[in-house]
Amino acid sequence: MGSIDEVKDLRLRSGTVDDATACGTICYEAFKAIAEAHKFTPDFPSVEVAIGVMNSLLSHPKFYSVVAEIDGRIVGSNFLDERNVIAGLGPITVDPTAQNRSIGRKLMENAHERVAKGKFPGVRLIQAGYHTRSLSLYAKLGYLVREPLACMQGPAAGIAVSDCNVRTALESDIDACNRICHEIHGHQRAGELNDAIAKGTATVVERDGRVTGYATMVGFFGHAVGETNRDVEALIGAATEFAGPGFLLPIRNGELFQWCLQHGLRVTQPMTLMSKGFYEQPNGAFLPSILY
Numbered sequence: 001m002g003s004i005d006e007v008k009d010l011r012l013r014s015g016t017v018d019d020a021t022a023c024g025t026i027c028y029e030a031f032k033a034i035a036e037a038h039k040f041t042p043d044f045p046s047v048e049v050a051i052g053v054m055n056s057l058l059s060h061p062k063f064y065s066v067v068a069e070i071d072g073r074i075v076g077s078n079f080l081d082e083r084n085v086i087a088g089l090g091p092i093t094v095d096p097t098a099q100n101r102s103i104g105r106k107l108m109e110n111a112h113e114r115v116a117k118g119k120f121p122g123v124r125l126i127q128a129g130y131h132t133r134s135l136s137l138y139a140k141l142g143y144l145v146r147e148p149l150a151c152m153q154g155p156a157a158g159i160a161v162s163d164c165n166v167r168t169a170l171e172s173d174i175d176a177c178n179r180i181c182h183e184i185h186g187h188q189r190a191g192e193l194n195d196a197i198a199k200g201t202a203t204v205v206e207r208d209g210r211v212t213g214y215a216t217m218v219g220f221f222g223h224a225v226g227e228t229n230r231d232v233e234a235l236i237g238a239a240t241e242f243a244g245p246g247f248l249l250p251i252r253n254g255e256l257f258q259w260c261l262q263h264g265l266r267v268t269q270p271m272t273l274m275s276k277g278f279y280e281q282p283n284g285a286f287l288p289s290i291l292y
């Protein structure tokens, strides 16, 4: 990297932890501007939270980062989650004063070169449903709309689902969790699962003495899978909070969506799961994370 692109004076380079403050500030401002323009609550409650997220992504060995600069000033960044078989793209943000000048497209193309180099069979992202520009940009770059999502928030349900036992996930659960994910999605999310078990945020649901679903976390940065809706209901019902803006629910799963609404949860914003490359229609209940 380090070449000057055809966009005048734009330079793309790898990100470092030293870029966290500049990237986090832009990330905060970019999401705040587009959310407030549509009268939604911004995804990041403060610039400090956005800087903290950038810091953890920039320091994680399995996240690829690219930073855009004009005259030495950072104007945007993009990330690729390389922990799993399928890559996860984002968050991508461009300084609101520099948007709509093809910088976002360049940051996307750079990440796609990385996807090709890494021979990932597919890449996915979550798009803010009210943002016409990101929807158009991603579709122009080959992404297909896969699932309309609702971001759900509210008091943690505290509901036990009969015959389902939810407990903290252990390292000894990894094989069972990966098997369920593979059965439902056609691929595993082992890297994320390992991180979540190490952090202590992952849970599993058991029925009839065997693992039938798991969540890395029921929240914005966590995904979940279950053999049936009841398994995912049990995982949601056992969560003590829904970290961040909420968890992401595929609303074509009407039964699970209605269950959430009946238990007092509210929709905070519409989002869209989009994919490029390998994708199999899920064969079970699932909640994507903001990383896909």
Ligand SMILES: CC(C)(COP(=O)(O)OP(=O)(O)OC[C@H]1O[C@@H](n2cnc3c(N)ncnc32)[C@H](O)[C@@H]1OP(=O)(O)O)[C@@H](O)C(=O)NCCC(=O)NCCS
Binding pocket: 030, 031, 034, 092, 093, 094, 095, 098, 099, 100, 101, 102, 103, 104, 105, 106, 126, 127, 128, 131, 132, 133, 134, 136, 137, 140
């Ligand atoms: C989304 C974001 C990264 C895009 O970056 P950007 O530099 O503004 O976008 P670009 O100028 O590269 O690309 C916009 C493209 O969408 C097209 N476009 C924009 N609005 C459109 C519309 N309503 N209909 C059709 N096409 C549209 C533009 O013509 C352009 O296409 P082109 O690349 O073929 O010329 C940036 O706007 C941003 O940071 N937004 C706020 C944060 C955010 O929403 N991030 C993404 C989370 S999903």
